[in-house]
Amino acid sequence: MRFIPREEKFYDLFEELIAKIEEGGQLFIEMLEDYAHAETRLTKLKDIEHEADIITHRTYEKMHKTFLTPIDREDIYALVNKMDSILDIIEAAAIRMFLYKIKAPTPECVKQAQLINAGIAKVKQVVHALRDMKNAQMILDACVEINTLENEGDYLLRQAMTHLFENETDAIELIKWKEIYERIEEALDTCEDVSNIAEGIVLKNG
Numbered sequence: 001m002r003f004i005p006r007e008e009k010f011y012d013l014f015e016e017l018i019a020k021i022e023e024g025g026q027l028f029i030e031m032l033e034d035y036a037h038a039e040t041r042l043t044k045l046k047d048i049e050h051e052a053d054i055i056t057h058r059t060y061e062k063m064h065k066t067f068l069t070p071i072d073r074e075d076i077y078a079l080v081n082k083m084d085s086i087l088d089i090i091e092a093a094a095i096r097m098f099l100y101k102i103k104a105p106t107p108e109c110v111k112q113a114q115l116i117n118a119g120i121a122k123v124k125q126v127v128h129a130l131r132d133m134k135n136a137q138m139i140l141d142a143c144v145e146i147n148t149l150e151n152e153g154d155y156l157l158r159q160a161m162t163h164l165f166e167n168e169t170d171a172i173e174l175i176k177w178k179e180i181y182e183r184i185e186e187a188l189d190t191c192e193d194v195s196n197i198a199e200g201i202v203l204k205n206g
Contacts, residue, residue, distance in 0.1 A: 010070055011131045013059045017083050018120075018127045020052040024087045025117045028094055032105040032113055042094050049091045056084040071130075075201050082194045083127075086120065089187040093180055100176040108160035112184040115153050119191035122146045126198045136202045143195040153188040157181055 024045055031041040059080045063073055097105070126142045129135035160181045168174040 008070055008131075009062065010059065010066075010076060013055060013062065014079065014083070014127045014130065017052060017055045017059070017080060018124045020048055020055065021083060021087045022117075022120050022124055024048045024052070024090055025113075025120045028090050029110070029113045029117060031094060032110050035104055038094075039098065042098055045091055045094055049087050052084055052087045056080050071201055071205060075197065075204070078197045079194065079201070082190055082197060083123070086116075086123070086187050086190045086194070089183060089190060090116065093183040093187070096176075096180055096183065100180070102176065102180070106160070106177070108156065108163065109180065109184065111156055112153065112160070112181065112188070115149055115156065116184065116187050116191070119146055119149045119153075119188050122149065123191050123194050126195060130198065130201065133202065133205055139198055139202050143199045146192055146195040150188050150192040153185050157185045 027041055027045050027048065031038045031045070034041075059076065063069060063076050069076060122142050122145050126139050126146075129139045129142070161178065164174060164177055164181070168177065
């Protein structure tokens with residue numbers, strides 16, 4: 001019997017955070033699909049990223065004030081830190097498109113954004129399942145699917161780079177797009193980082 005119950009509010013915070021990440025990822029796709037109005041969506045994306053930062057810091061504060069956490073403190077920190085990074089990277093990619101005065105997104109860029117959102121959807125599934133370790137197999141299966149998406153992202157990045165170096169004659173444009181492609185792929189890599197943390201939590205607590 002536990003005389004001091006574990007504080008379960010952390011799961012609410014995890015779910016609030018992934019909801020913001022999902023909102024930001026969807027907004028990034030909308031920005032690419034309606035690029036004429038990208039600046040308005042970029043402003044909203046910055047607001048969402050700020051809201052996600054607030055949730056992240058609320059989680060840190062609660063962690064320091066809570067005697068018994070539902071999972072290890074280092075796992076809570078790693079999980080929310082990496083989750084928050086997904087949105088940070090999406091915002092950074094969107095800002096660079098605006099700063100570099102990109103005239104229009106490429107098909108490869110749009111496909112990358114779609115893969116990120118597929119990864120975020122799987123991360124959301126993992127985060128919601130963490131409430132109950134009876135969901136261990138579901139979490140592990142979703143982690144494998146995130147790994148598959150990350151592999152698809154790597155392949156897409158190679159294709160985008162090949163096309164870029166074969167067809168872009170303006171060296172400045174080439175440098176701009178190389179950085180944007182790599183930054184967007186980093187967001188998908190970070191989804192995989194989150195899944196690796198979740199997998200470790202399951203193996204430790206399952």
